[in-house]
Amino acid sequence: xxxxxxxxxxxxxVVATVAATRVSAAKGELxxxxxxxxxxxxxxxxxxxxxxxxxxxKLVTSHHDNNYAGAVKNLNAVELELDKVTKDTPGFxxxxxxxxxxxxxxxxxxxxxYFENLGGDGKPSGELVKxxxxxxxxxxxxxxxxxxxxxxxGGGSGWVVIALSPLTNDLRIVGTGxxxxxxxxxxxxxxxxxxxxxxxLDFGAAHAKYIDAFFANLNWAVLDKRWQAAxxxx
Ligand SMILES: [Fe+2]
Numbered sequence: 001x002x003x004x005x006x007x008x009x010x011x012x013x014v015v016a017t018v019a020a021t022r023v024s025a026a027k028g029e030l031x032x033x034x035x036x037x038x039x040x041x042x043x044x045x046x047x048x049x050x051x052x053x054x055x056x057x058k059l060v061t062s063h064h065d066n067n068y069a070g071a072v073k074n075l076n077a078v079e080l081e082l083d084k085v086t087k088d089t090p091g092f093x094x095x096x097x098x099x100x101x102x103x104x105x106x107x108x109x110x111x112x113x114y115f116e117n118l119g120g121d122g123k124p125s126g127e128l129v130k131x132x133x134x135x136x137x138x139x140x141x142x143x144x145x146x147x148x149x150x151x152x153x154g155g156g157s158g159w160v161v162i163a164l165s166p167l168t169n170d171l172r173i174v175g176t177g178x179x180x181x182x183x184x185x186x187x188x189x190x191x192x193x194x195x196x197x198x199x200x201l202d203f204g205a206a207h208a209k210y211i212d213a214f215f216a217n218l219n220w221a222v223l224d225k226r227w228q229a230a231x232x233x234x
Pocket of ligand 1 (some may be wrong): 080
């Protein structure tokens with residue numbers, strides 16, 4: 001594998017959300033889906049943005065078309081710059097590009113997972129519900145912790161993620177202030193965007209109302225599908 005293919009493989013695995021977790025049913029092996037440097041394309045919204053409960057079409061469309069698509073555009077640009085790197089490129093330039101690559105890749109990946117897990121009716125269902133109860137002790141404890149984590153990020157920026165750790169075989173709630181923090185090797189199952197751009201247009205600074213609206217639109221069928229796929233890969 002040459003350098004271009006290597007970079008494409010890493011970035012492709014980060015951004016291509018569904019494809020990245022594709023599993024060969026016959027062999028039970030992960031199927032890599034490399035993307036050439038600069039070749040990422042924004043995924044369309046997986047639902048009709050006019051039909052969400054309590055989140056306006058204007059907010060959701062702006063979030064998708066500007067913040068998410070902007071991250072994909074910037075990721076592509078950084079990858080093309082990284083593709084020009086040689087052994088003679090100053091280390092500080094490479095370090096800066098790698099930092100930006102991680103920021104934009106995580107932003108793109110988490111935004112895709114965020115939009116994917118919206119468009120539902122918010123009613124918990126599926127095997128993941130049982131797993132959350134096993135992990136956090138009681139049926140509602142995980143939600144209490146997620147809401148508290150989200151509230152702690154209100155007025156600023158960050159993500160709340162429930163991730164499966166294949167290193168420790170457990171579910172972990174992760175609260176981050178930026179795009180480039182993540183649980184090592186964690187597979188995001190539940191993704192909540194707490195950047196102000198995700199809610200200010202509709203709710204101003206009232207982020208608690210946004211968190212309620214997010215839960216009301218949570219798509220448990222998607223969450224459960226992720227859980228089943230992550231368990232197989234793990
Ligand atoms: Fe966002």
